[in-house]
Amino acid sequence: QKEVEQNSGPLSVPEGAIASLNCTYSDRGSQSFFWYRQYSGKSPELIMSIYSNGDKEDGRFTAQLNKASQYVSLLIRDSQPSDSATYLCAVSYGNKLVFGAGTILRVKS
Amino acid sequence: GAGVSQSPRYKVAKRGQDVALRCDPISGHVSLFWYQQALGQGPEFLTYFQNEAQLDKSGLPSDRFFAERPEGSVSTLKIQRTQQEDSAVYLCASSFALAGGEQYFGPGTRLTVT
Numbered sequence: 001q002k003e004v005e006q007n008s009g010p011l012s013v014p015e016g017a018i019a020s021l022n023c024t025y026s027d028r029g030s031q032s033f034f035w036y037r038q039y040s041g042k043s044p045e046l047i048m049s050i051y052s053n054g055d056k057e058d059g060r061f062t063a064q065l066n067k068a069s070q071y072v073s074l075l076i077r078d079s080q081p082s083d084s085a086t087y088l089c090a091v092s093y094g095n096k097l098v099f100g101a102g103t104i105l106r107v108k109s
Numbered sequence: 110g111a112g113v114s115q116s117p118r119y120k121v122a123k124r125g126q127d128v129a130l131r132c133d134p135i136s137g138h139v140s141l142f143w144y145q146q147a148l149g150q151g152p153e154f155l156t157y158f159q160n161e162a163q164l165d166k167s168g169l170p171s172d173r174f175f176a177e178r179p180e181g182s183v184s185t186l187k188i189q190r191t192q193q194e195d196s197a198v199y200l201c202a203s204s205f206a207l208a209g210g211e212q213y214f215g216p217g218t219r220l221t222v223t
Contacts, residue, residue: 004151032209043200043214044152088151092209095165096142097202099151 002027002093006100015109019076023089023100026070032092033065035074038102039085048074079107111135113215115201121221122191130186130218132201140204141184142212143176145197152200158184159207191222 003026013019021035032051036044050056050063050072062075072091076083086102114133122128134141140159144152145168154168160181169176173192178184188195198219202212 034211036214043198043217046211046213049211090151095140095157095159095208096154096168097144097152097212098154101149101151 004100010104021074034090036088115215132184134203138203142202144200
């Protein structure tokens with residue numbers, strides 16, 4: 001059983017703070033990892049992909065991958081109220097993505 | 110350019126009716142995926158096409174679910190004899206890659222079975 005685990009939250013952070021979202025996965029053979037953002041009533045939107053150990057930065061977002069610990073995280077710097085959404089971690093197993101249940105992020109102004 | 114499109118956006122079906130959900134992927138994307146998302150959960154994989162070939166249908170919950178992509182572009186997910194437990198959002202995604210690449214989602218079809 002391929003599993004992806006996330007803390008459901010909600011994670012509440014003040015505007016301007018760093019939000020840290022975490023995800024663990026069960027299969028050591030996984031090679032591709034993704035973070036999607038999903039606003040209420042909308043479909044998932046891809047915000048980051050990461051394939052190798054270390055950090056990958058894109059604007060205010062940084063994805064971190066540690067394959068030895070089977071752990072992937074997303075940092076959002078200078079959090080804005082518009083970042084309030086559910087963040088889905090997804091791990092590629094062969095052709096398909098296996099998703100976590102998502103972490104609800106609330107950024108308070 | 111245009112993203113993934115899906116139709117209808119909302120569908121209400123009476124229990125026992127058949128429904129057909131359409132997905133039009135991003136032009137040039139070889140891979141097409143269907144996912145089912147229940148409220149408060151992440152999307153769950155249903156099936157995968159590479160061009161017109163259905164290479165993985167391991168996530169289809171029963172033989173009432175059927176998907177096709179006859180010309181390697183537009184795909185249809187059909188659900189026969191709908192049941193209340195089929196109520197969910199059905200998401201289509203496409204990818205340029207053959208495997209393991211970035212997937213882009215359409216807006217989804219919200220199916221309600223009454």
